[in-house]
Amino acid sequence: MLEPQDRDLLVDVLEMNEEKLTLKQAKIVQAAIEVFSEKGFAGTSTSEIAKRAGVAEGTIFRHYKTKKDLLISIVLPVISKLALPFLADQFVKEVFEDEYEEIDEFFRELIYNRFYFVKKNVPLMKIVLQEMFYHSEIKENLSEILADKLMPAFSQAIQRFLNEDQKEKVPMETILRLSISSVVGYLITRFMIAPDHAWDDDQEIEYTIQFIRSGLKGLA
Numbered sequence: 001m002l003e004p005q006d007r008d009l010l011v012d013v014l015e016m017n018e019e020k021l022t023l024k025q026a027k028i029v030q031a032a033i034e035v036f037s038e039k040g041f042a043g044t045s046t047s048e049i050a051k052r053a054g055v056a057e058g059t060i061f062r063h064y065k066t067k068k069d070l071l072i073s074i075v076l077p078v079i080s081k082l083a084l085p086f087l088a089d090q091f092v093k094e095v096f097e098d099e100y101e102e103i104d105e106f107f108r109e110l111i112y113n114r115f116y117f118v119k120k121n122v123p124l125m126k127i128v129l130q131e132m133f134y135h136s137e138i139k140e141n142l143s144e145i146l147a148d149k150l151m152p153a154f155s156q157a158i159q160r161f162l163n164e165d166q167k168e169k170v171p172m173e174t175i176l177r178l179s180i181s182s183v184v185g186y187l188i189t190r191f192m193i194a195p196d197h198a199w200d201d202d203q204e205i206e207y208t209i210q211f212i213r214s215g216l217k218g219l220a
Contacts, residue, residue, distance in 0.1 A: 024053075024055060024059065024063075025063050027053045027054065027055065028049065028050075028053045028055060028059070028060055028063065028064075028070070029070070029073065029074055030053070031049045031050075031052035031053035032044075032049045032053075032070050032071070032074060033074055033123050033124060033127065034052060034123060035048050035049050035052055036071065036074070036123075036127045036130075036131075037122075037123035037124070037126040037127050037130075040130050040131075041067070041068075041071055041127075041130070041131050041134070041135075042134075044067070046060050046061070046067055046070075049070070068135070071127075071131065071135070072135070072137055072138075074124070074127065075124075075127055075128055075131060075135075075138050076137065076138070076141055091113060091114075091117070094109075094113060095109050095110050095113050095157075096153040096154065096156070096157045100157075102161075103158070103161040103212075103213055103216070104209050104213060106157060106158070106161070107179075107183075107208075107209045107212055107213075108205065108209055110183065111183055111186075111205050111208060111209070112205065114183065114187060115187065115190075115201070115205070118187050118190075118191050119191065122191050122192065122195075125191070125192070126192060128142075129188070129192075151173075151176060154176050154179075154180070155172050155176065158172075158175065158176075158179070159172075161216075162175070162216070166216065166219050169219065170219045175216070175219070178212075178215060179212050179216075182208055182211055182212050182215075183208065183212075186204060186205075186208050190204070
C-alpha cells in the first residue's frame with residue numbers, strides 16, 4: 001500500500017516561502033535545512049551553511065540578518081503551511097472532511113497521509129522538533145495552529161465513533177492526546193529514532209490502528 005512520494009527538497013523550499021526566493025537564496029535555505037537537521041541550530045555555523053550552499057558566508061548575511069532569521073524563515077513556513085505533523089489545511093481537507101464507516105478506516109487514512117508527508121520532509125521535521133523547545137516563535141506558532149486547526153477537526157471526526165459512555169467518562173482532550181501520541185510516536189520512531197530498522201510499515205500501521213481502537217474500547 002505504501003508508495004514513495006519523494007520530491008526534490010529545493011522544490012519544497014521554494015514553494016513554502018511566501019516571498020519568491022532567488023536560486024542563491026533557495027540554495028542557502030536548502031543547505032541550512034540539511035545542516036540544521038544534522039547538527040541542530042546551536043551546533044551549526046553560518047560558514048558550514050555557506051560551504052554546503054556553495055556561496056560566500058557574507059552572502060548569507062546579505063539575505064538574513066542572523067542565523068536565527070535563517071532558521072525562522074525555514075521553520076515558520078513549515079508550521080504554518082505544512083505543519084507538524086497534522087496541521088496543514090490540505091491535510092484537514094484530505095482526511096477530516098471525508099465520511100468513514102469505521103474508525104479503522106479513519107485512522108488508516110490519517111496515518112498513511114502523514115507517513116508520506118514525514119517521509120518527504122524528515123530534515124524539516126527534525127528541525128521543528130529540535131528547535132520548538134528553544135525558540136518561542138516556533139512554539140507559539142505551533143500551539144496556535146494546534147488549537148485552531150487540529151483539535152476542532154480531530155474532535156469532530158472522532159466524535160461519531162464514540163459511544164455515550166466514552167463521551168461522558170473521558171474528556172475529548174484525553175482521547176485526542178492518547179490517539180495522537182500513538183501516531184506521532186510511530187512516525188518519530190520510524191523516521192528519526194530508528195530509520196535503518198527493517199520496518200514492515202504496512203504491518204506497523206495496522207498494529208498502531210489496532211492499539212488505538214483497543215484503547216478506545218477500554219475507555220468505556
